[in-house]
Amino acid sequence: MRIVAEHLSYIYNARTPFAAKALDDVSLTIEEGEFYGIIGQTGSGKSTFVQHLNGLLRLPSSLKRKKKKKGKGVSPVLRVGEFDLSEKKTDFRALRKHVGMVFQYPEYQLFAETVEKDVAFGLLNFAEKGKKPSDEEVKRAVWEALEAVGLDPKEYAEKSPFELSGGQKRRVAIAGVIVTKPEILVLDEPAAGLDPLGKREVMDLLHKFHGDWCKTVVIVSHDMDEIAENCTRAAVFSEGKVVKEAPPKELFRETEELSSLGLDIPLVAKLCEALKERGVKIECDFTEDGFINAVLGRAALRGKEGQA
Amino acid sequence: MKDVAFGQYYPARSFLHNLDPRLKILFLIAYIVAIFLAPSTNFYGLAACAFVLILAVIFSRVPVLKVLRAVRGVLFLLVFTALLNVLFHGGETVYWSYGILRITREGIIFSAILALRLMLLVTFSSLLTYTTTPVALTDAIESLLTPLKWIRFPVHELALIMSIALRFIPILSEETDRIKNAQKARGADFEHGGPIAKVRAFVPILIPLLLCAFRRADELGDAMDARCYMGSKNRTKYKKLRFSWRDIIAFFVGAALITGVVLIRIYLGAPL
Known part of the structure; x- marks a missing residue:
């Protein structure tokens, strides 16, 4: 499923003194199979954008748009696969089955008595009417999801989610979303509040899902290392607009613009920059492995030159 | 979910917004007293109250529609009590009757006055929450309740x-x-x-x-x-409430309203 957004705008509390423009004419296309990153400072509109993807925030219905169109400007478009999200009749529940969304700090949405019941919540909600999955099927799917997030179902399925540690809770919450095998998985700051090891584990998990479980993964983050390390492409949001969109390899080549937007730069990009100032040019894709290989390659070259 | 209960405050800079919240609370109390002191046989007293309300709305810079929206919440109560009063109040000039139901001139006037009272009450109190932040309100309540400290009320x-x-x-x-x-x-x-x-x-x-x-x-x-919070002992305030010229004007308006209504009650109490 391909995500196409054109001229998307959104205003919170429209027509009140508290009105705040969160999205301003955003156009983006996310291809199927991508590991897409959305970067931006707090309040840049990135979370607002992803909440549109499964219809939690809606754009004005097509009827209203037609009326408006006579007046001025272009009309917004948002399509996810074959779903047209600007259409009022769209089956948003069917859409949500295909677009799984993991919110910030998802561990705070847990509610059931056991891990198994909590993970099954989405599965039962999305079951078509009259075709309730059997207990067997539910159990199988839940166990599979728990295994996928690295929790041993035998040990955890019957536990209360509230007696788990923070990291384990987050895994359970993620399992509760991927259990329906959505085609697109959207995660809002999936690694926020975790220690470095936990962060890496979560990102490794996402790579595991990407491809088999979910064709497309979209992550919202302000951790540039995370984006550089993982994403195939990324968009930079600032004040509701998309200011740049490129693969990380190109995105982090020019670091001045990012800095001027108040964004951090990945550690690897900083190293490359510092080396460049000292006259050593390293060409790499700004992942840690890529950097190490480039540096080692250079060292090997030097070594050969020295021998010669 | 954004507009629950206390999401009422309407940010603006106006005479009413700048009034001391303590005075606003006292003014509201005075206003309620005035509404119920106004004679229930004719409209003169309530007209004076309505005039003050209109003044207040103008000086609050809150859009009129927004103020009227407050009435919407009690609309059902308003219509229901008015209807009951029209049908059951009784009186001398009968327009229509059926069994125990009688629509009379007195009944219509009475229920109209009652409805007007309710409307004035609701709109005026909503004006208080529109122009005062919740924090200022609690500050004012704390200050107004200070005398209760004598009886060790916390x-x-x-x-x-x-x-x-x-x-x-x-x-x-x-x-x-x-x-x-x-x-x-x-x-x-x-x-x-x-x-x-x-x-x-x-x-x-x-x-x-x-x-x-x-x-x-x-x-x-x-x-x-x-941060070593220890309760009320020896705490000072970041924002001290002080009366200003605005408050003196408002005080006199309130005093004039009450006197006016009392005078109307004494000299113009005759039924319509």
């Missing part, structure tokens, strides 16, 4: 509890939105199904919300301890 603690509760309303409402969205994303359905199904659908919101409230309460308690 005024400061009460005010603190109130302002914490008020502060938490938007936080919890935001949290509710977030949890609701998260469960919606997992296919939860809050719109369809019978009443029992609808109530049951809220369990996945209520439990995380309760947990969140307890967690936040714990954190707030710790933070207060960490």
Whole structure:
């Protein structure tokens, strides 16, 4: 499923003194199979954008748009696969089955008595009417999801989610979303509040899902290392607009613009920059492995030159 | 969810916004007294009250439609009591009767006055919440209740509890939105199904919300301890409330209203 957004705008509390423009004419296309990153400072509109993807925030219905169109400007478009999200009749529940969304700090949405019941919540909600999955099927799917997030179902399925540690809770919450095998998985700051090891584990998990479980993964983050390390492409949001969109390899080549937007730069990009100032040019894709290989390659070259 | 209870404050710079909140509360009390002192046989007294209300709306810079919206909440009560009064009040000039139901001139006037009273009451009190932030309100209540400290009533603690509760309303409402969205994303359905199904659908919101409230309460308690909060003893205020020229004007308007209504009651109390 391909995500196409054109001229998307959104205003919170429209027509009140508290009105705040969160999205301003955003156009983006996310291809199927991508590991897409959305970067931006707090309040840049990135979370607002992803909440549109499964219809939690809606754009004005097509009827209203037609009326408006006579007046001025272009009309917004948002399509996810074959779903047209600007259409009022769209089956948003069917859409949500295909677009799984993991919110910030998802561990705070847990509610059931056991891990198994909590993970099954989405599965039962999305079951078509009259075709309730059997207990067997539910159990199988839940166990599979728990295994996928690295929790041993035998040990955890019957536990209360509230007696788990923070990291384990987050895994359970993620399992509760991927259990329906959505085609697109959207995660809002999936690694926020975790220690470095936990962060890496979560990102490794996402790579595991990407491809088999979910064709497309979209992550919202302000951790540039995370984006550089993982994403195939990324968009930079600032004040509701998309200011740049490129693969990380190109995105982090020019670091001045990012800095001027108040964004951090990945550690690897900083190293490359510092080396460049000292006259050593390293060409790499700004992942840690890529950097190490480039540096080692250079060292090997030097070594050969020295021998010669 | 954004417009629950205390999301009422309408930010603007106006005469009314700048009044001392204590005076606004006292003025509201005086206004209520005036409404009920006004004679219930004719409209002169209430006309004076309505005039003051119109003045207040003009000097508050809150859009008229917004002020009138406050009446919408009590519209049913208003229509219902007016109808009952019209039908059952009784009186001498009968227009129409059926069994014990009688529509009379006196009944119509009486119910119109009653409805007017309610409307004035609701709009004027809503004006208070439109022009005063919740924090200023609790400050004012604390200050007005100070005399109760003599009988060892914990005024400061009460005010603190109130302002914490008020502060938490938007936080919890935001949290509710977030949890609701998260469960919606997992296919939860809050719109369809019978009443029992609808109530049951809220369990996945209520439990995380309760947990969140307890967690936040714990954190707030710790933070207060960490900053050595000890209660009311020897605490000074960051924002001191002071009366200004505006408050003197408002005070005289209020005093004039009450005197006026009392005079109307004495000299113009005759029924229409």
